[in-house]
Amino acid sequence: MHIIITDAWLAQSRALHLNGWKLLGAAALGSLMLMLGAVAAYHWVFLEGVRKGWPGFASVARIVTQGELDARSLYMRENLDVMARRLGEMQARMMQIESLGERVAGLAGLNPADFKTLPGAGGMLIGERALTVDELGQAMDQLDVSSGSRIDWLTAVESRLFDQKIQRSLVPTQEPVTGGRVGSPFxxxxxxxxxxxxxxxxxxxxxxxxxxxxxxxxxxxxxxxxxxxxxxxxxxxxxxxxxxxxxxxxxxxxxxxxxxxxxxxxxxxxxxxxxxxxxxxxxxxxxxxxxxxxxxxxxxxxxxxxxxxxxxxxxxx
CATH class of the missing domain: 2.70.70.10 (Glucose Permease (Domain IIA))
Incomplete structure (x- = not known):
């Protein structure tokens, strides 16, 4: 292909000789520039239409982003379910701690009924249904309060048992001779x-x-x-x-x-x-x-x- 370019000011002509490879490269470059320009124009027009609320653009935006929103929702739901299961396991362990604490309180001479009236007891039971983020947060707050109150209670039980151990250690109840028989009594x-x-x-x-x-x-x-x-x-x-x-x-x-x-x-x-x-x-x-x-x-x-x-x-x- 021969292309002749004429300069009107200098009254000169310049000839370009394009063979098949050069023509193919020029066509590819031109197509690429055209596609990039089209993509840039599309994004500018689309974003500008969504931002300014042009008619029809909102529904198109929902269609385009619906898949991404569904994926995010599924990811959050799966993570919430995992957290709910773990929280349910923690609640089950807390119930075991309550039962054990009642028995230990009895050994320490404390009223086991006091262990049942601690703040933070009760609340929603995890595992009955799917929870929302807010409900899950409330359940975690209740569990935090419950665990804190039980730590305080068990600390008091430990203190009472320690006092009893000290008192017993100061009372002469240990046989002074291991396995010794008693001769003359008191x-x-x-x-x-x-x-x-x-x-x-x-x-x-x-x-x-x-x-x-x-x-x-x-x-x-x-x-x-x-x-x-x-x-x-x-x-x-x-x-x-x-x-x-x-x-x-x-x-x-x-x-x-x-x-x-x-x-x-x-x-x-x-x-x-x-x-x-x-x-x-x-x-x-x-x-x-x-x-x-x-x-x-x-x-x-x-x-x-x-x-x-x-x-x-x-x-x-």
Whole structure:
């Protein structure tokens, strides 16, 4: 193809020679420019018509965007369903926590009915129907309030149980000699040295020399000395005017002022002082008056049995 271009000002002519490849490239370039221009014009006119509300453009816009809106709606619905299922699982666990909390509250000596009247209980149950975004938000807010109130309640239960544990640890209910049999009980008996009736102010635990002696409860060592009658003696103050005494020991492992824990080894069985053979003489004093240690030890055995029974009951439920 030959194209002649004439310049009117210079009165000159220029000839362009286009072969088949050049003509094909020019046609392709021209088509591309035409399509780009058409697309740009379409978008400008379409957006301008939708923005300014030209007649007919709104319905066209709805048709064009309907597929995208449906896809977004389906995506949101699926995510809401997943969140609702997870929230339903959390509500089920919260109900289990409520049931367990009622039983634990009973063990702590608290009224289980108080556990049912905490704020945040109730509300919609997830899983009954599909929820909207607002309903799902309300359910999550209720669950947040409910969980917070139950944390406070369980903290109070924990505090009560801790107080009870501390109180029990300061009461001499631990056997001072593991598996030891009781020889002479508390009360009046014939004194083996004088042959006359006298008050035996404690319990005797016959054992081999060197057998560990354990603290019957936690406390502070207030006496550690040799006594003519009691031999090597240890006294532990447990507070509330409660003192335990351990006599005739062969060896002492604590000193005055030491803090001891319940069940801690404080001495070894011996036969020092006014003794007829190796044994531990164990006494309990309340406000300066000797008490029968058997009552304290029996109370410890009963509490241990009650705790085992309560734990078994909780597990069965």
């Amino acid at each position: 009360g009046f008996r014939i004194d083996p040295f004088t042959g006359r009736s006298a008050l035996h102010t404690g319990l005797d635990f016959p054992s081999d020399v060197g057998t560990p002696i354990l603290a019957a409860a936690g406390g502070v060592v207030v006496v550690q000395e040799y006594h003519p009658a009691y031999g090597n003696m240890v006294e532990i103050d447990h507070g509330n005017n409660l003192i335990t005494r351990y006599a005739h020991t062969s060896k002492v492992h604590v000193k005055k002022g030491d803090l001891v824990k319940r069940g801690q080894r404080i001495a070894d069985v011996g036969s020092t002082g006014r003794s007829t053979g190796p044994h531990l003489h164990f006494e309990v004093w309340v406000s300066g008056v000797p008490q029968d240690p058997r009552r304290f030890l029996d109370a410890g055995e009963n509490m241990a049995a009650a705790e085992v029974s309560s734990k078994a009951s909780v597990v069965r439920r």
